[in-house]
Amino acid sequence: xxxxxxxxxxxxxxxxxxxxxxxxxxxxxxxxxxxxxxxxxxxxxxxxxxxxxxxxxxxxxxxxxxxxxxxxxxxxxxxxxxxxxxxxxxxxxxxxxxxxxxxxxxxxxxxxxxxxxxxxxxxxxxxxxxxxxxxxxxxxxxxxxxxxxxxxxxxxxxxxxxxxxxxxxxxxxxxxxxxxxxxxxxxxxxxxxxxxxxxxxxxxxxxxxxxxxxxxxxxxxxxxxxxxxxxxxxxxxxxxxxxxxxxxxxxxxxxxxxxxxxxxxxx
Amino acid sequence: xxxxxxxxxxxxxxxxxxxxxxxxxxxxxxxxxxxxxxxxxxxxxxxxxxxxxxxxxxxxxxxxxxxxxxxxxxxxxxxxxxxxxxxxxxxxxxxxxxxxxxxxxxxxxxxxxxxxxxxxxxxxxxxxxxxxxxxxxxxxxxxxxxxxxxxxxxxxxxxxxxxxxxxxxxxxxxxxxxxxxxxxxxxxxxxxxxxxxxxxxxxxxxxxxxxxxxxxxx
Numbered sequence: 133x134x135x136x137x138x139x140x141x142x143x144x145x146x147x148x149x150x151x152x153x154x155x156x157x158x159x160x161x162x163x164x165x166x167x168x169x170x171x172x173x174x175x176x177x178x179x180x181x182x183x184x185x186x187x188x189x190x191x192x193x194x195x196x197x198x199x200x201x202x203x204x205x206x207x208x209x210x211x212x213x214x215x216x217x218x219x220x221x222x223x224x225x226x227x228x229x230x231x232x233x234x235x236x237x238x239x240x241x242x243x244x245x246x247x248x249x250x251x252x253x254x255x256x257x258x259x260x261x262x263x264x265x266x267x268x269x270x271x272x273x274x275x276x277x278x279x280x281x282x283x284x285x286x287x288x289x290x291x292x293x294x295x296x297x298x299x300x301x302x303x304x305x306x307x308x309x310x311x312x313x314x315x316x317x318x319x320x321x322x323x324x325x326x327x328x329x330x331x332x333x334x335x336x337x338x339x340x341x342x343x344x345x346x347x348x349x350x351x352x353x354x355x356x357x358x359x360x361x362x363x364x365x366x367x368x369x370x371x372x373x374x375x376x377x378x379x380x381x382x383x384x385x386x387x388x389x390x391x392x393x394x395x396x397x398x399x
Numbered sequence: 400x401x402x403x404x405x406x407x408x409x410x411x412x413x414x415x416x417x418x419x420x421x422x423x424x425x426x427x428x429x430x431x432x433x434x435x436x437x438x439x440x441x442x443x444x445x446x447x448x449x450x451x452x453x454x455x456x457x458x459x460x461x462x463x464x465x466x467x468x469x470x471x472x473x474x475x476x477x478x479x480x481x482x483x484x485x486x487x488x489x490x491x492x493x494x495x496x497x498x499x500x501x502x503x504x505x506x507x508x509x510x511x512x513x514x515x516x517x518x519x520x521x522x523x524x525x526x527x528x529x530x531x532x533x534x535x536x537x538x539x540x541x542x543x544x545x546x547x548x549x550x551x552x553x554x555x556x557x558x559x560x561x562x563x564x565x566x567x568x569x570x571x572x573x574x575x576x577x578x579x580x581x582x583x584x585x586x587x588x589x590x591x592x593x594x595x596x597x598x599x600x601x602x603x604x605x606x607x608x609x610x611x612x613x614x615x616x617x
Contacts, residue, residue, distance in 0.1 A: 133574060135531040135552055172599065177531055206425055207599045208554060228421060230597065255529045255556045309529065338525055363530075393531045393552035398600040399429065399607050 135393045136357050137177040137364035138381055139342060140371050142167055144213075145184045147193030151372060161372070165200045171371070172205040175378040175395030179205070180233070180312070180366060183213030184287070195223055202228020212260055212312070216240075218247050225252055233258035233312055236285045239292060239299070242306050249307025258342075259303040260312040262288045263296040263329055281329055288316050296329070297336045304337045311341045312366065318346030322369070325352060330360030342366050350376065350384040357390055409433040409613055410445035414468060416459040416487065417451040425596035429603045430610030439471045447613030448475050451596075452487030456496040456517060456559070457507045459487055469510060476512055479587050481613045486557060489583065489590030490517045493561055513583060513590075515563035524576035527558040534571045534581050534593065541570060543582075543589055545608050551601045553581075553593035560592060 142149050144164050151161040161167075168179055181201075183194040191214060198211060211224050212233030221232045238245050238259050248257050263281040281296035300311055313333055315326035325346045334341050340363035343356040347370050356362045370376050382392045409426065411433035413419045419435055426433045426449065433449065434441060442448060450472065452459055463469050476482050476492075484492050495506045496517035509517065520526045531552040536544050544551070560579040563569060570589065573581035582591045589609070595602035 133532070134528075135533075137531065175599075202421065203424060206428070206597065206602055208597050226418070253527070255527050309527070340525070340530070394548060396548060396600050399546075399604050 133391055134363070135177065135391050136362075136385065137342075138175075138353075138378055138385075138392070139178045139180055139364055139366050140171045140176050140378075141180040141182055141344070141366045141368045143182050143184055143368075144194060144197060145186075146190050147185075147197055150184070164197045165204055168201045168209065169204045171378070172207050173398060175382060175393075176207060177364070177393055178207055178230075179209040181209065181211045181213075182233075183211065185214065188214070191220070195227060198224055198227045198229050210258055212258065216244070218244070218251060221248050221252065221256075225256060231256050231258050231310070233260045235260040235262065236287075238303065238306075239283065239285050239294070242302060245303060245306035245308055249309070254307050254309035254339075257308050258310045258312050259300075259308040260314065261296060261299060261303075261333075262314050262316055263326075264288075264291070264316040265326075265329075279328065281332075284316060288314075288319075297332060300333050300337050304339050308339060310339055311337060312344060313341050313362075314344040314366075315346060319344070321346055322348030323352075324348065325356040325360055325362070325365075327355055327360035330356060330362050334361040334363075340364065350381060353381060354385060354388050354390065357385070358388075406444045406446045407614075408445055409447045409449055409610070410442045411435045412442060412448060412450045412468070412472075412488075413437050414450075414452070414459070414466060415462050417453050417485075419451065421596045422449065422451045422485065425603060426606055426610070429606035430614075437466050437468065439467065442468075442471050442475055443478075445475075445480065447481040447483075447609070448472075449483045449485065449609070450488035450491075451485040452491060454487060456487065456490060456509070459491055460507060460509065463491070463510075472510060473512060476588050481587050481609065482589065483609050484590035485596070486592060486594060489592055490559060490561055492583075492588070492590055493517050493563070496559065512588070513561075513563055513568060513585070514565060515561060517559050517561055519559055520557075520579070521576055527556055528575045529556045530554070531598075532573050532575060532581075532593075534573055536571050537569045538584060541584060542612055543570070543584065543605060543608050545611075546604055547601060552598075553591075553595065553601055553605075554597040554599075555581075555593045557592060561590075 208230035343362035570584035571582035
């Protein structure tokens, strides 16, 4: 049985890690490679770099980050953000990234997923989906059959009119090997993942789903991996601000009967 | 150029079918720098050999034949020096592989060093099998797994698995829907289906163990 994965996510801009609340009030938070090494040694199962570099001219900065990271860490890592061509995918993968994550570019041209899957294999292709509830249930209201989620593009800025479940199915058909699913409603709230959204997507596709957005405590991670049925959890602020260490997370999950890879030291 | 006289290096076989960089860096971190090569004499003179591979079995066999490596790899293994196949590098050691699930009759011959077949993972679970999975050691106390936790997790990414004819060559088993052989060992010959170079400290420990088998237990 596969272990449930704990995946720290680092937001990178112009080759530096940045921290900020929903990309407002962004502050420099150091060298991405140093952070990657730190989380590898801490026991992360994978890492994600989300490149939020605004200008295409500075795209090369993330390639350098990938090269340097591949020199230093020995776990798989994924790069997402601004990847809009097979050539750029190849550049990132050949420099040591294990997977690439597509979001807006895949919405614009879904054939980009199949082109990447053909060349590099589905296991390299992650499709990231930013989901927002169209119908927001009131407190204490039971699940409503009309609950649905809309896909947003451009880092959550623009509604696309597309249904999340339909898009997830299409992404899988086109060759996605994994879905990175962010709830825009939950993101930044620290009040838990949107487990209803997670379970709906997990039940609809047969590829792994990574839960993202909303983690505030260890119980939230358990919920996403049990109620939400997610295969992995993306974690950012609860790690970056030092609230928990990966060893704490894994110990707790193991106590709850969730299969996790134990943290061991490098030789 | 390889050192003269007593060889004191590991040859990392670069047959053009693997992203050699990550294996090279992991070996370096785990022990020492390997010599990346596709030259017969450099492989022959090595103290130990690591043989990685990713991608298509048929294509890899074609490349090995084109580069004249088939016989060299056989001789190297027969010579008794420690040999580690990784992923497709393990699968290629077997007699044959199913080309694909749709063309059942079509079988691609392999290096035929380990009797057995390479087969597509059974339906019912997502294929490829990607992620961290448990590896259950079958040969207790084997030096390749020295110092590793019990039933360690390793990182897998593959669609095919090996099915050795002789069960005693099984070094480890893994469960994914059903059980499959995730590592083999027969004397100096070892192979792993997972990727030690992507398996964090567990992977580096395994590579360090291999390094020790090459240089200490000679």
